[in-house]
Amino acid sequence: MDNLMRKLPIGIQTFEDIRRKNYLYVDKTALVWRMANLGKPYFLSRPRRFGKSLLLSTFKAYFEGKKELFEGLAIEKMETEWNEYPVLHLDLNAEKYDKPEKLKEILSSHLTQWEIQYGKGMDENTLSRRFEGIIRRAYEQTGSQVAVLIDEYDKPLLQAISQPKLLDDYRQTLKAFYGVLKSADPYLHFVFLTGVTKFAQVSVFSDLNQLNDISLDYSYATLCGITREELAATFEPEIATFGQRNQQSPEEVVAAMERNYDGYHFHPNGEGVFNPFSVLNAFSKLEISNYWFQTGTPTFLVELLQKSEYDLRTLLDGIEAPASSFTEYRMNANNPIPLIYQSGYLTIKDYDKEFQNYLLAFPNDEVRYGFINFLVPYYTPMKNNDQGFYIGKFVQELRSGDYESFLTRLEAFFADIPYELNDRTERHYQVIFYLVFKLMGQFTEAEVRSTRGRADAVVKTPKYIYVFEFKLKGTAEEALKQIDEKGYLIPYQSDQREVIKIGVEFSPESRNLSRWLVER
Template identity: 55%
Template sequence: MNNKLYPIGIQNFEKIRKDGYFYVDKTALVYQLVKTGSYYFLSRPRRFGKSLLISTLEAYFQGKKELFEGLAMEQLEKDWITYPILHIDLNTQKYDTPESLENKLNGVLDDWESLYGTRAAEKSLSMRFEGVIERAYRKTGQRVVILVDEYDKPMLQAIGNEALQKSFRETLQAFYGALKSKDACIKFGMLTGVTKFGKISVFSALNNLIDVSMDERYAALCGITEEEIHRDFEDELYALADKQHMTYDEVCNELRECYDGYHFVEDSVGIYNPFSLLNTFFKMKFGNYWFETGTPTYLVELLQMHHYDLHRMAHVETDADVLNSIDASSTNPIPVIYQSGYLTIKGYERRFGIYRLGFPNREVEEGFMRFLLPFYAKTTKVEAPFEIQKFVREVESGDYDSFFRRLQGFCADTPYEMVRDLELHYQNVLFIVFKLMGFYVKVEYHTSEGRIDLVLQTDSYIYVMEFKLDGTAEEAMQQINDKHYARPFEADSRKLFKIGVNFSIKTRNIEKWIVEETGKEHCSTSTI
């Protein structure tokens, strides 16, 4: 029986070590970090272990040698000096007014000032921070360690609100500026967050930070590698295989497909999502654990605000400047989606410095599409999975009329304000629906000049579809035949359906579909 304690949701290093929870040893990388630089920034998706990393650094700089017994750090560190630590966690507050951030910082400063004293002349938040740093250094005789967890939480919560973003940016710029002005009093500084806001943002005051987010040496600082899985969880792999009636190799492949695939720098080792992995071993079954903990709605708001074509997410190309920094005024949602962990590096063209992005794994791809569906189609979060199940069953049984009537229901009541971008809206609805169906049946779609042609394959049927907007279903069918879309399947033993579909701007829905069923013709129209 497996008696291992899994630290699911536990972000405190001391608690993990004292209470006997399992810890994947990252302390050799922590040692390398503290011995080779002074100021760092690391961005990683939520629940990837950023808070645990900050807590590990805190225990190290507190000189708590006993917590590192049996870990790599025990052999590496000889001195174990205790430093004064200023730890800020911005994750524990709702930031919806300028005062909400000021109140949070004021509370943190009050705690520090009770330890290190105050000066009446220090009126602003930034002056008080500078004063605390200097007094902590002078009082203890050791330079100060500054640890900031989720530094970007206020900025992220204010995406879409330019006035609030500006207020937060100005407050944080001045506040974090103390890391530069009091450099002589500081031993080490580390900021973590999901995103990196650049250009005219808080980082303009922190150009002394080393950003290790895309540094190959620290790619595995958060998250779990395949090597670590086989080193630390071999018993769990066999137990999971037994529980799920799978072979050892099948379990390894399933874990890889579901939770691996994060690459935070080109040509680096793949990283597994630690939260999903630990939950899988704890519950001894596969699930969308990371996704079920909540996806920020600001991602969808960004996609919709910028009228983003979701097809582009399947083959995004960009450069390091875009990946490394978010410009709050930019119309490109991709940097936020990448840094939030919904896209990752899939390839790199060294000659031009171009990164190719894609979904890291099945959990993220399917979870993200399921999350998007209610924002684009007429369905709810609860209904969406069942609707996709019905779509799949209809095409698996050859019931294309029910399939298209259901699709009509998804497109019904398209908001009037979306009419100006109706073609993109339909493209996005189709992309999400067919992407979700693609986890159960084989789906291929190609876009050209805003049009979509689609091939859908089940065990018994092949569907070749062409969609038009304000054309005719007959024109769509003509294109299938003229361009010989069905030719690759003519020798296939499965039943073949060619389907021409037309969307109407007037009705804002599917107006008609025509089906040619292996030589016979069948025509249906919408009930609108």
């Protein structure tokens, strides 16, 4: 088939549509069969736009016995019976949950549709009683146990996360509703809940203690997302077309995709996966861009970061954390890491078996620079539309060796900080330095550190290597002395480029650069 006629399933979340209308499909059905035949109640946490809805739609078609949809796929050789089961598919993704009644309305709407099919009991006057009655009658009327599929179980909770009263109301509603899945167990053949976040206090994970959380299981690490092998096998024509459009070899195309969209790991030893939404969009539009990050603004994450006063510098460089601290989000804990990880902005990069600590970091460049660019307006005077101007000028000046203009521009940058942002802690200004240099890393080799074992920032350009040390409580002379005494220049002694040392002092009174000294 001509690759220009191949249909990419961007925004298509229905398995039956993909198969009947000849969209490309990355075959995950071997894992679908494994789950369906080796267990019963499951929970899976994955970031948004990672294919959770399509996965549940695939299970729906499988449990409805639609064998014809699976022709040519891995499951065709694995399944021999193709039994049909009643399926209750609840999708909480589409609604805006801004009032207590919104959640109850959408739950009631789904229940009403199922009651049209299976009937309603006279004494079923609550959401949970109606749900339990439907499950029982579906079993009794069909003679088969029921498959329950719940998509984005946590969407109401995430939307209400900054409104404690509304959040508690949603939590109580869902506690009773999801609790039915335990009491109705004899009537259930399969239960699968998906979401972004595992909320520790919701009873689906306390009362429903038999639920198998496979979010970090090695066997299901590639259940959502696209592996490197799947990318090469499924999208060979798209890789060729992308390469022709961008003057790149197939190997260079895959390397660019890896830098920008790969790197998600859902088990320390599991295979990494690409972000499927960004991959599909890049092949469709024939260019690299921040497709996934542009689809949603994680404002609730920034609110959590600001409330917790979390040191962003440790977050941006990668952090170590035990599994217990990032796999469950506790609303009363001063820890934003679980939501940041589960939302897809951090991923597993390494694991220390001895101490059972995970290293979490940004998965790829799309997330790294998308997240930093999003944070900048909350910490600096830069708005989204002028970040490119500032950063571009900063980089150009250092490339040309004009460090005086760079420092003068940085001084003017701090002078533009609004008054309401000025009354901040020392850490706030350290974070601003940090964000500026991190953004420069998109265009030049810029490293910025939060530890004292290395210089505050190092910028490498084709002709120069700049070693910066900033003193918020000290002098420019002390900054230069520290560069020498701590041996910050040692890693660059064999480099052919000119090394320039810059010591900068920052005045707490003026909240700006006060003076700097340069040694070449």
